[in-house]
Amino acid sequence: MNRKVLVKLDNVGVSFGKTAVLEGIDLEIHEREVVALIGLNGAGKTTLLKAILGIYKPSTGSVKVNARRIGYVPQRLNFDRSIPITVGELLQAYGGEAATIKSKLTLTGGSHLVRKRVGDLSSGELQRVLLANALLSNPELLLLDEPMTGVDVIGERSFLEVIKRLQDEQDVAIILVSHDIHLVYRYADRVLCINKTMLCQGPPNAIIDDSGFLELFGDYLIPYEHEHN
Amino acid sequence: MNTSIIDVIVEAFSYPFFVRALSIGGLISLAGAVLGIYVVLRKESLIGHTISDVSFLGIAIGLALGLNMNATTITIAVAAAIIIVALQNTGRFSHDSVLAFTAEISLAIAIVIISRLEGYRVDLLQYLFGDILGISRYDVIVATALMPFILLTLFVTRKKVLQVTFNEELSISAGTNIFFYNALFTVLVAVTIAIGIKIVGVILMAAFLVIPANIAKTVARSFKEMVLLSAGTALLATLLGLMLSYVLDAPSGAMIVMSLGSMLFLAIIVKGVLGLVSRISST
Numbered sequence: 354m355n356r357k358v359l360v361k362l363d364n365v366g367v368s369f370g371k372t373a374v375l376e377g378i379d380l381e382i383h384e385r386e387v388v389a390l391i392g393l394n395g396a397g398k399t400t401l402l403k404a405i406l407g408i409y410k411p412s413t414g415s416v417k418v419n420a421r422r423i424g425y426v427p428q429r430l431n432f433d434r435s436i437p438i439t440v441g442e443l444l445q446a447y448g449g450e451a452a453t454i455k456s457k458l459t460l461t462g463g464s465h466l467v468r469k470r471v472g473d474l475s476s477g478e479l480q481r482v483l484l485a486n487a488l489l490s491n492p493e494l495l496l497l498d499e500p501m502t503g504v505d506v507i508g509e510r511s512f513l514e515v516i517k518r519l520q521d522e523q524d525v526a527i528i529l530v531s532h533d534i535h536l537v538y539r540y541a542d543r544v545l546c547i548n549k550t551m552l553c554q555g556p557p558n559a560i561i562d563d564s565g566f567l568e569l570f571g572d573y574l575i576p577y578e579h580e581h582n
Numbered sequence: 583m584n585t586s587i588i589d590v591i592v593e594a595f596s597y598p599f600f601v602r603a604l605s606i607g608g609l610i611s612l613a614g615a616v617l618g619i620y621v622v623l624r625k626e627s628l629i630g631h632t633i634s635d636v637s638f639l640g641i642a643i644g645l646a647l648g649l650n651m652n653a654t655t656i657t658i659a660v661a662a663a664i665i666i667v668a669l670q671n672t673g674r675f676s677h678d679s680v681l682a683f684t685a686e687i688s689l690a691i692a693i694v695i696i697s698r699l700e701g702y703r704v705d706l707l708q709y710l711f712g713d714i715l716g717i718s719r720y721d722v723i724v725a726t727a728l729m730p731f732i733l734l735t736l737f738v739t740r741k742k743v744l745q746v747t748f749n750e751e752l753s754i755s756a757g758t759n760i761f762f763y764n765a766l767f768t769v770l771v772a773v774t775i776a777i778g779i780k781i782v783g784v785i786l787m788a789a790f791l792v793i794p795a796n797i798a799k800t801v802a803r804s805f806k807e808m809v810l811l812s813a814g815t816a817l818l819a820t821l822l823g824l825m826l827s828y829v830l831d832a833p834s835g836a837m838i839v840m841s842l843g844s845m846l847f848l849a850i851i852v853k854g855v856l857g858l859v860s861r862i863s864s865t
Contacts (some may be wrong), residue, residue, distance in 0.1 A: 406755050425755035432749050436623050438804040445745040447756055470803065486752070496755070 355510045356383040357419065359494050359526050360405055364414035367400050368437060375401045376550050378414070384493065387520055387527045389541035389557075391534065398530045399428060402496050403526070407478035422528070424487030428498040428530070430479065434472035440482050441467040449489045457485040461515055484515065487534045495519065501536075594828045599839045603714045603834065606722055609729045609822045611838075614790030615816030616733060617771050619808055622795040623747050628678055629768070630788030632685040633775040636662040638784075639688040640776065642695040652724060655776045662688065663772035667765045711835035722783050727782030728777055732770050744805070765782070786835040790816060793842040800849040815845050817833050 367375040375397045382388055392398050403409045404416055406425060440463070444454045458464045463481035466474065474482060480500055487495060495575040517540065519525050531537055538546055538557045545554045546566050553563040554559060560566050594600045620627055640655035645656070662684060669680045716825050736743065742763045744751040769793070778787040798811035823838030830837070 403751070406751075408751050408754050423755055425752065425756070427751060430749060430752070433623060433625070435799065436748065436800060436805075437808050438744075438748070438805040439803075441749065442805045446741045446748065447752070448741065483752075487755075490756070 361417040365411045366413035367409050368453040370413040385524050387542045389537040389544045390530045392547045422490040422492040424492035424495045426483045426487050426497045426500045438471050455486045459483045495525050498530045600718045606717050606725045607714050611790050611816040611820045612775045613732050615727045615794035615812040618791040618795035619812050621791050625794045628681040630791040632681040633772045634779050634784040635685040635689040637776045637779050638693040642692040646695050659776035660769050660770040663768040678801045712781050714782050744847050783835050787837045795826050797846050797849045800853050
C-alpha cells in the first residue's frame with residue numbers, strides 16, 4: 354500500500370499510575386482509510402484515541418502523527434452547561450468563519466442550532482454540533498469516539514450518511530470507535546479489536562474468523578435477521 | 583440647605599482625586615470584569631484572593647530588600663501564576679487546591695518577612711480595601727499603561743482562551759497549546775491583580791473578578807452578551823459606589839462592592855421573575 358501513513362504507533366503503552374490501560378500497540382492508519390476500533394468497555398479504545406491526539410502521553414513506545422489537521426468528536430464532553438455560549442460562538446472560537454460554520458452545520462443536520470445555547474442542546478444535537486466542529490478545519494484525520502451515543506434512530510441514520518459522504522467525497526481518514534458490529538461491517542475498511550493489547554486487525558470479512566475476535570465478541574454475535582415478504 | 587443630586591455630582595467631579603478614582607477604578611474594574619468572565623467559567627474564583635496574597639508576599643519582599651514595590655509585586659505575581667498553571671497541569675492536584683495552598687503559603691511567608699522588619703506595621707485596612715481616593719500620579723501611569731495592554735492581549739487571544747476554558751481536550755485536538763494559553767491567561771490575571779490591589783485592595787479586586795461576571799452569567803443569553811453585561815455592570819458599580827461613598831462619606835471600596843452585590847441580587851430576582859413568567863405563559 355503506497356498511501357500516506359497518517360498515524361504510526363510503535364509498541365505504545367499507556368499507564369495511569371501503576372495500571373496499564375494499553376500495552377504494546379502497533380498500528381498504522383493510512384490516508385482515506387476508515388478504521389473501526391472495537392472492544393468491550395474499559396478495553397482502552399478511548400485511551401488509544403487520546404494517545405493519538407496527544408491528550409495522553411505514552412508511557413512506552415512512540416506515537417507519530419503526520420495528519421496536518423485532526424477533527425475529534427468525543428464520546429462525552431465535560432463542560433459547564435451554564436456557560437451562556439451559543440453554538441455559533443463556540444464554533445467561531447474554534448476558528449470557523451460564518452460561511453464555513455453554516456455549511457458544516459448543514460452537512461451534519463444542525464443548521465437550525467446556530468443560535469441555541471450549547472448548554473441547552475440534547476445529546477443528539479450536541480453530537481451534530483461536535484461533528485460540525487470537528488469538520489471545520491477540513492481534517493485529514495477524523496477521530497469519532499462512539500459518535501452515535503445519545504442519538505436517536507433517525508439521527509443515527511443521518512449521522513451515518515454524513516460519515517459515508519465524508520468517506521466518498523473527501524480525502525479524510527476516519528477512526529471510528531463503536532459498539533455496533535453491524536455498523537462496523539458496513540462502513541469500515543479495516544477493523545481493529547483491542548482489549549488492552551491489539552487482539553486482531555484486518556478487513557471486516559476476514560476478521561470474523563479471527564481467534565482474537567471470537568474470544569472478544571463470540572458471545573455477542575447474534576445472527577442478523579431480516580424478514581422476507 | 584437643599585442640594586440637588588446634580589449639584590452633588592458636579593461637585594464630586596470638580597475634585598481631581600474623584601476623577602482619578604473614577605477613571606483608574608473604572609479601568610481596573612473593566613479589566614477585572616472582562617478577565618473575570620473566564621475566571622468564573624474556569625471555576626477559579628479563588629484566584630483573586632490567591633494572587634492578592636502572592637502580591638502581598640511581593641510587597642513584603644520589596645520592603646525587606648528595599649526594591650521597587652510595584653516591580654517586585656508584579657514579578658512575584660507573574661512567577662506564581664506560572665507555578666500555579668504548571669502545578670495544575672501535572673493533574674496531581676485539583677485546580678482550586680493549587681489556588682488555595684499557594685495563597686496560604688504565600689501569606690505565611692509574607693507575614694514572617696514583615697514580622698522581621700523593624701518599625702514597619704502593616705495597614706490591614708489598606709491591604710483589604712486599598713485607597714482608591716488616594717491614587718498617586720505614579721499609580722495612574724502604571725494602570726493606564728498596563729490595563730489597555732492586558733485588555734488588548736486578551737482580545738487578540740480571546741478565541742483560544744475561550745477554547746481552553748470550554749474544554750481542554752477539544753482544544754488539544756484542534757492543535758491549541760493549552761499550557762501556553764492557560765499560563766498567558768493566568769499571567770494577565772496576576773498582573774491585573776498585582777496592580778489593582780495597591781489601588782483598590784484585595785476585597786474589591788476579588789469582587790471585580792467574580793461579581794460582574796456572575797451578574798452577566800445570570801441573565802446573558804450568549805457569550806457576547808455576557809462580556810458586555812459584565813463590563814457594563816463593573817463600570818456602573820464603580821461610578822455608583824464612588825458617588826455613594828462621596829455623598830454618604832463611607833469607605834469607597836466597600837461601597838463599590840455593595841453596589842455590585844445589589845446588582846447581583848437584582849439580577850437573580852429578575853431572572854427568577856422572567857423564568858416564572860415564561861413558565862406561566864407556556865402552561
